[in-house]
Amino acid sequence: xxxxxxTFYSEGDEVAGLWRTPDDGSGPYRAxxxxxxxxxxxxxxxxxxxxxxxxxxxxAVLVFDYRGFGDSAGDKVISPGRQLQDLxxxxxxxxxxxxxxxxxxxxxxxxxxxxxNAILLxxxxxxxxxxxSQVPVSDGTDWLHRMRSESEWLQYLKDLAEDRxxxxxxxxxxxxxxxxxxxxxxxxxxTTTIKADVDDRxxxxxxxxxxxxxxAYRPIDSARRLTTPLLVIGVEGDATTPTDHAxxxxxxxxxxxxxxxxxxxxxxxxxxxxxxxxxxxIVDWFDRYVRPADVxxxxxxxxxxxxxxxxxxxx
Numbered sequence: 001x002x003x004x005x006x007t008f009y010s011e012g013d014e015v016a017g018l019w020r021t022p023d024d025g026s027g028p029y030r031a032x033x034x035x036x037x038x039x040x041x042x043x044x045x046x047x048x049x050x051x052x053x054x055x056x057x058x059x060a061v062l063v064f065d066y067r068g069f070g071d072s073a074g075d076k077v078i079s080p081g082r083q084l085q086d087l088x089x090x091x092x093x094x095x096x097x098x099x100x101x102x103x104x105x106x107x108x109x110x111x112x113x114x115x116x117n118a119i120l121l122x123x124x125x126x127x128x129x130x131x132x133s134q135v136p137v138s139d140g141t142d143w144l145h146r147m148r149s150e151s152e153w154l155q156y157l158k159d160l161a162e163d164r165x166x167x168x169x170x171x172x173x174x175x176x177x178x179x180x181x182x183x184x185x186x187x188x189x190x191t192t193t194i195k196a197d198v199d200d201r202x203x204x205x206x207x208x209x210x211x212x213x214x215x216a217y218r219p220i221d222s223a224r225r226l227t228t229p230l231l232v233i234g235v236e237g238d239a240t241t242p243t244d245h246a247x248x249x250x251x252x253x254x255x256x257x258x259x260x261x262x263x264x265x266x267x268x269x270x271x272x273x274x275x276x277x278x279x280x281x282i283v284d285w286f287d288r289y290v291r292p293a294d295v296x297x298x299x300x301x302x303x304x305x306x307x308x309x310x311x312x313x314x315x
Contacts, residue, residue: 001055006062008093010086016071017064017090018042022055027099029060030106030290033090033121033128035083036063037111039178039202041070046271050108053279057287060100061108064090069203076203078178078210080113080120080140080217087121091128103127106290108282110134110233112143112183112241116219119249122230123222130289131226132282133219134233135267138245140217146242147184156211163208174208182211186239188268220248227255229289233278234259240267258285 006019021029032054036042042063051061066083067074074082087107095102107128109118115136122131137143145153163173179185179202223230230253234246243261250259260278262270293310 001052008064008089010067010074010089011082013067013074014072015064015067015086015089016042017062020051020055020061020063021099022058022060027060028101029058029099030104030286030292031060031062031094031100032106032108032286032290033087033094034061034063034108034110035066035087035090035114035117036069037109037114038183039069039078040111040114041065041201043070047110049275050110050279050282053283054108054286057283059283059286059290062090062094070201076206078182078203078206079213080117081213083113083117084120084124087117088125091121091125095127101292104129104290104292106130106132106286108132108134108286109136112137113214113217115232115241115246116217119219119222119226119230122228123226128228129291130229130231130286132231132233132285133246133249134278134282135235135238135241135270136219136232136246136249137217137241138220138223138249140214143217143242143245144182144211144214160208160211167209175205176208177204178202178206178210181208182206182214186267188239188266220245220252223249223252224254226253229256229285231258231260231282231285233282234261235265235267235270236261236263238267256289 002021004019006017007014042065054061065072066086068076094100094105105127107118107121109115115133118131118133122128167173232246232250234243236243250257262274265273292312294312296310
C-alpha cells in the first residue's frame with residue numbers, strides 16, 4: 001500500500017488527507033472516503049489494516065482530518081454539520097482526480113459519529129454507491145443521555161441552558177474537554193490503548209455548545225430515507241455506542257443492507273478480536289456495490305416498485 005499526503009479545501013479551509021493506493025500504482029481506482037470516528041485522526045494506526053485490505057482488493061482510500069482537527073485548518077469545534085460538509089467536499093475532490101473512477105465511490109465510517117457520518121453522507125450524496133457503518137451512533141441525544149445517570153443528565157441540560165444564556169450575555173460560553181464533558185468515557189475507554197497513538201493530538205478544549213449539535217445528530221432519520229446499500233457492524237452489549245443504535249439503523253434502511261453483530265466482546269476489544277472476520281465482508285460489500293454504471297436499467301413489476309440494474313461495459 002502506498003500512502004501520499006494530499007490536501008483539498010472545504011468551505012475555504014485547507015483539509016489534510018492521506019491518499020492510499022495499491023502498490024502497483026495502476027489506476028484509475030474505485031475509491032473509498034473516510035472521515036475519522038469520534039475525536040479520531042486520519043493517521044490512526046487503527047485504520048491501517050482496513051485500508052490495507054481495501055487497497056489489496058484494488059481500491060484507493062482517502063482518509064482525512066476534519067476541519068479543526070489534526071493537520072487540517074479551521075476552528076476547533078465538534079460539528080457534525082461541518083463534518084458532513086467535509087465529507088461531501090472530499091467526494092468532490094475524489095472526482096477531480098484522474099486516478100479515480102468518478103462514479104465508483106463508497107464511504108467507510110467507524111466509531112460513534114464516524115459510523116453515523118457515513119450514513120449521513122450516503123443519504124445526501126448520490127455519488128456514493130455504498131456505505132459501511134461500524135459501531136455507529138444513531139441518535140445523539142440518546143447517546144449523550146445514556147452516558148449519564150438521570151440526575152447527571154438533568155444537571156447537564158441545566159448547564160447547557162446556562163451556557164446558552166452566557167453566550168448571549170457575555171459573547172462566549174464555557175470551554176470543555178470533549179472526552180470528559182461532552183462524551184463521558186467508559187471504564188474500558190480509560191484503559192484501552194487502541195487509540196493511544198492519536199489521543200494526545202485531539203483538541204483538548206472545545207465550546208460546550210458543541211454538545212447541542214451532538215444532541216441534534218440523528219443518522220436514524222437519514223437511514224429511514226436511505227436506498228444506498230448499507231452494511232452496519234455492531235457489538236452486542238456495547239457500552240460506548242449502544243447496540244440498539246446499530247440495529248435501528250439497519251432496520252430503518254430501505255435499500256440493500258446487512259448487519260454484522262459481534263458477540264462475546266466489547267466496543268474497543270472488537271477491533272482486534274474480529275477484524276479478520278469483519279474486514280473481508282467490508283471489502284466484499286464495497287466490491288459488490290461500488291462499481292461504475294455504464295448502463296442503467298430500471299424496471300418495475302407493478303406494486304413491488306422499481307428495480308435498478310447497472311452494468312459495466314469493458315473499455
